[in-house]
Amino acid sequence: MEKVRKTILLADDEPEILKSIGEILERFGYNVIARPDGHAALSVIREGTPIDLVLVDYVMPGMDGLELLKSLKELAPDVPLVLFTGNSTIEAYLKALGLGVHEYVNKPVTAQKLKKIVRAAIEKGQADAPSSASQEC
């Protein structure tokens, strides 16, 4: 689509994952802002940095994914969200969908799959914006 590099805000408390996923995304041509927890991620948004996609771990110390999502939706309602997690439950998934999450990814995820998901979420985010991006739930 557009040639502009898209910016992805990545938040995960495990440095290994943060680093590896960040590298994969950069390899795919994305601009990555990586933060080790929810608060740090939120402050990136508060600073007004333009973000095309937020990719966040579901469980993190201090603030879990769902809480972060709630605040994110308030601050930047049009930015698509992808949640990833080690062990997902259907209840958590439904809750996440209710908060307007675009995709919910089970870890471990392959690079190819991540690429597909990220691309789809960004495209969908652009298609939906500025109208509400939330799925019916």
Add this chain to the structure above:
Amino acid sequence: MPEYTFLVVEDSPTMRQLISFALKRIPGSTIVEAGDGIDALKKLSNQKFDVILTDINMPLMDGLKLVSMVRNDPTYKDIPVIVITTEGADDARERGISLGANAYVSKPIQTQDLLNTVNEIIKSKA
């Protein structure tokens, strides 16, 4: 008499009705229908099911994703899942089975074939 609750996940109303019609012939059966994977998840979290029957190609959330969601959730992981595939779509069928589906039934659905598969699964769970 034993009672069974089935969750039928199909986006096509025609197929949904046909499958439900067949399942009604199992004594003691209750059938709940869902139009896509997400609808199915919502229904799953509301009541107990004995068997899930799901189509593969559906809007919002497809059958394969539904299978993996169910298998990954400790609360639901033991519910048997039957995937309904189009004949020739071996790829989808294999993926369904590798994600943890217990059996598959091919379209166009033969009622007897469907009932045999369901009965086998019920028996093996009993």
Add this chain to the structure above:
Amino acid sequence: MAKDSDSLSKKVENFLKVFKKGEEFTQELLQENEKLRYRLAQQEEVSKSSGRGEALNEQALEERLKTLEDENKSLLDRYHQVEEENKDFANRYIEVETENNNLANLYVASYQLHSTLDFNESLKIVLEIVMNLIGAEEFSIMMLDEKTNELSIVAQEGMGQDARKSIKMGSGIIGQVAKTGDAFYRDGDPTNLKGIDYTHPLVTIPLKIKEHVIGIIVIYKLLIQKTEFSNVDYELFSMLAGHAATALFSSKLYSQSERKLTTIQSFLDLLKEK
């Protein structure tokens, strides 16, 4: 339907019981027979040693043995008869079961066809019936344009590039079906392994309201495992000929009148504003 098959299976069960009893009885008789033979042999031994005094007794026993053997034979005959009847019942059970499934298919198909007044939804339902209930892989639905007298594809599944998008009324097999209103069924291999000739469809069904053809369903190829049409497929075809026609026709009319209504409504609104 379910009741019929229930009572039928009950009958089958009863016959099985009768048949079981007959078998047991035969077994008992055979055993008794065996005992009697043994005793007879003993008697003969005894009479040999004891002389002719026992001859009368021996004759009586032999007579008894004969009656028993006759009884035995008639029981065996009865047993075979019951077995035959049983087989008949089992076959009829299967027939009823198949009929049951066929009726379910027909019921669901016609129920769905008349469940909507939206043209596109009706179209989708016809597609689904042909795809999922009949098992077609390549097929199209064509509607007749009364002004141009041409059939053109309104919905299709799996069809290749070289399929004609529109066909003149009366031209080729498809055009002829539309003209005459008689369905066409091609003989020979329905799986079309040799490739598809779009001028020689497998099946062409006219969609008719009374004698008036409004469109057609053309099937070119079936799914791999579907090697022939079953009876219920033909039933479905004739059901589709009538019901798909009325469903598509009425939903089209409905959407047209809806559109007119909105146009008129907006005119009225415009007038009101002035």
